[in-house]
């Protein structure tokens with residue numbers, strides 16, 4: 001039976017590349033986007049051209065009260081397009097960044113980081129858990145910034161720190177259904193993230209390269225490949241763990 005992955009924030013960046021790489025491995029894809037419907041449709045077309053099924057659903061992971069409706073939409077899609085098959089792999093990836101030092105961070109900014117990175121994946125996973133297959137695998141995307149510290153990242157990194165604790169609790173509680181849960185923590189990756197702050201700045205790229213063992217910034221495909229590896233049977237005995245894909249940043 002063809003495996004099925006659900007990815008939040010699959011329209012751009014790391015989620016997009018993960019969707020494309022998983023499809024190349026023969027996995028069908030459902031992914032969410034927030035506002036960029038055109039980018040989402042381009043990903044759908046790219047996946048369909050490989051012969052795999054692909055569907056894009058709109059979702060704002062901050063809007064907890066909308067998640068019951070999202071679950072119903074997903075359930076209907078699974079019934080109609082996947083013969084009631086459940087989701088084998090969930091990638092909790094959607095998110096935005098923030099650069100603000102603690103003295104300049106507003107309550108609204110901290111709430112935004114906690115809403116999108118903590119409450120979002122917590123309740124998204126809670127709602128769709130009945131639609132995840134027994135023996136499935138969940139990856140929660142964290143960040144290298146939960147391990148090392150750069151000024152201006154406190155609110156974002158605190159939220160990602162919570163993601164890593166959440167992963168361990170999910171791994172413990174979902175183990176009764178043999179669902180594994182792991183954290184993937186990327187280092188700095190050149191995407192649209194934070195307005196392209198890494199991608200569009202040579203200075204930021206050389207700073208990152210200078211503190212990275214493999215001496216370059218990451219690309220979306222580095223994370224797509226890591227996700228594909230983690231959603232393979234080589235990871236069957238691994239749960240509750242944090243894997244960092246940063247090329248060895250600040251070792």
Ligand code: NDP
Nearest residue numbers: 009011012013014033034035036060061094095189191193
């Ligand atoms: P991008 O900005 O390239 O893509 C973000 C994705 O998330 C888009 O698909 C976007 O949808 C979606 N999204 C944004 N806001 C919401 C929302 N409120 N609800 C649902 N979906 C939303 O970011 P990246 O791909 O770089 O980042 C993906 C994840 O990786 C994030 O969790 C980020 O924190 C993490 N990360 C990124 C690093 C980096 O350096 N890039 C490093 C470490 C971790 P739409 O296209 O519709 O806007």
